[in-house]
Amino acid sequence: MDRKAPDAARRSERSRRAIFEAALSLVGEVGYQRLTVEGIAARAGVGKQTIYRWWPSKADVLLDAFTADADVEGYAAGLPDSGDLAADLKAVLRATVDEFRDPAFQAPYRALAAAGAADEQLSARFVERLLEPGMRAYVERLRAAQEAGEIAAWVDPRIAAEMVLSPFSQRWLMRTGELTYSFTDSLVDTALAGFRPRPS
Known part of the structure; x- marks a missing residue:
């Protein structure tokens, strides 16, 4: 045989x-x-x-x-676009709150953040594989909102995305406060108040 x-x-x-x-x-x-x-x-x-x-x-x-199982394809599909930027950002950030509260997610993410702080090459790979695809999805959604007139023409979509996401990351990484839906909703409202077109 x-x-x-x-x-x-x-x-x-x-x-x-x-x-x-x-x-x-x-x-x-x-x-x-x-x-x-x-x-x-x-x-x-x-x-x-x-x-x-x-x-x-x-x-x-x-x-x-x-x-290994990061949802890069999900990032490639982009953020939802219902025509209401605030609602879309709030929905995505609420889902992100749930993910960041998961102990199975927290432990390796915090470990990699700490290791990356001391290892530039490791940090660069982590950013390239996971953080940058997510950032691009936010940038593209904000750019679409800008083209639709929801965001002022002078706003840089990349900087705007970082202004939305950085306070979230800071609060989680440094444990300066609890991650809640009310926090992310307020974060979106505060950021968009500065991005909206101003009356002429």
């Missing part, structure tokens, strides 16, 4: 997924400082040499694990 040779690609993919799951679960349990490649390997049931063959550090493992 013929036996098929083991599928190395499928085995490698299983190992990768196990490593990703181990890294994400462990960072939530022990924190980034106590997270180790050895610990990830033990949890995933692989040798640490397997991890080092694919990634140079625990930070790189965590980055790939966290961004």
Whole structure:
């Protein structure tokens, strides 16, 4: 009876997924400082040499694990455009509040933010893979609103997007206050009050 040779690609993919799951679960349990490649390997049931063959550090493992299932296609589809910019931004930011409150999201994101502060290359990859696609979606929605006359012509859509998102990130990262729907609704209202066309 013929036996098929083991599928190395499928085995490698299983190992990768196990490593990703181990890294994400462990960072939530022990924190980034106590997270180790050895610990990830033990949890995933692989040798640490397997991890080092694919990634140079625990930070790189965590980055790939966290961004593996990122909804980049969702970003590419853009933000909703109902014709009401304020309503659309509030809906998206409320959904973002829910995501950022999820412990499974918080632990790796905070770990990567801390690691990125000390590792410029890691930070650049994180921005490129996850943050920049989201930022572009906001910029494009704000530009569409500008073309529709909802935002003044002098407003730079990129700066406007950063003005909406930066206070959100600051509050969450620095824990300066609770992330709530009322906060994000107020954030949108305050920002748009400055972006609206002024009566001539």
